[in-house]
Amino acid sequence: MLLAPAAHAADPGDTIALPVRDVLAALPVQDEDRTGYERTKFRHWIDADRDGCSTRAEVLLAEAVTTPEQSAGCQLTGGSWYSPYDDTYFTAARALDIDHMVPLAEAWDSGASTWTAKEREDYANDLADDRALIAVSAASNRSKSDQDPATWQPPAAGYRCTYATDWVAVKTRWQLAIDPAEQTALTGILASCPNQPVDVVLAR
Numbered sequence: 001m002l003l004a005p006a007a008h009a010a011d012p013g014d015t016i017a018l019p020v021r022d023v024l025a026a027l028p029v030q031d032e033d034r035t036g037y038e039r040t041k042f043r044h045w046i047d048a049d050r051d052g053c054s055t056r057a058e059v060l061l062a063e064a065v066t067t068p069e070q071s072a073g074c075q076l077t078g079g080s081w082y083s084p085y086d087d088t089y090f091t092a093a094r095a096l097d098i099d100h101m102v103p104l105a106e107a108w109d110s111g112a113s114t115w116t117a118k119e120r121e122d123y124a125n126d127l128a129d130d131r132a133l134i135a136v137s138a139a140s141n142r143s144k145s146d147q148d149p150a151t152w153q154p155p156a157a158g159y160r161c162t163y164a165t166d167w168v169a170v171k172t173r174w175q176l177a178i179d180p181a182e183q184t185a186l187t188g189i190l191a192s193c194p195n196q197p198v199d200v201v202l203a204r
Contacts, residue, residue, distance in 0.1 A: 016172055016200040021190055023198050024168045028177040032109035041117070042104045044124035055125040055133070056098045062127075063135045068093060085140035085163075087156040097141035099134050100124065102170045105146035110176040119204060126203065129173055131166040149189065150181040161193035172200045 016023060045054040053061065053074035060068070060076060068079025076093045083090060090096055100107070104124060112120055126132035144152050154163050164186050171178060178186070 010202055012202050012204050014202045016198070016202065018198060019195045020165050020168055020193075020198045021187075021195050023172055023200070024183075024186055024190060027168070027171055027183075029180060029183050030177045032106075032177075032179045033113070034105065034109050036113060037105055037108040039104055041108070041120055042112075042124040043117070043121040044104075045098075046121065046125050048125060048127070055127060058127055059098045059133045059135050060093050060096065062130070065089070081135050083135070083137040083140060084159045085136045085144070085154040085156060087158070088137055090137065095138060096135045097138045099136050099141045099144065101132055101134060101166050102148075102174075102176065103144070103146040106148055107174065107176060110171070110178065112174075112176070115204075122203065123174055126173075128203070129170070129201065131169050132173070148179075148182045148185070150179075150185040153189070160189055164189040164193065165196065165198060169198050169200050172198075173203050175202065175204055 018026075045056045047054050053070075057074045057076060060079075060081070061070070063081060064079045065082050066078075066080045068076040070076055078091075079093065080089060080091045081093070081096055082088075083096065085099075102110075104112075107123060112123060115123070140155065149164060149167060153160050168186060168190075170176075
């Protein structure tokens, strides 16, 4: 089912299909609260399909520019990857972090504090939407940390439209709010980007 912006209170599996600025405008705006946050409340890097590869390894395999060799225990050797945050290529998996597009702490601040433990686990290991998790250089991921677009944007300026669009998509998918500064930053970024259509399948 395709939903208009006013119909965000919908069911998991419903699809939002709208221009990105409309999707942004439909996100609820509220102040954030980090009270009670602990990273351990988001169980991550599980092996959901029990194939021997954790969520981290699944992302590395999916995003490899050249496919690495895979040995017992899903150990990856060889291969190459592109980190769009800083427009850099890497040839060692250990040089990469798997970034949550919307950081775990930011998700907590924006609504995940009220979720069940299983919902938080699903969020932290979301392989169903390829915008949710992304392989990037460890340096860029640690520079970003738990910041939102009001205080951090990718060093590679050419990626910022995609970054803002994907951020809005993930927040919409998980029905998370944005704060006023975040709204201002995203509005400013997207004002100079193509108002491209965004398809999002709601996770909750």
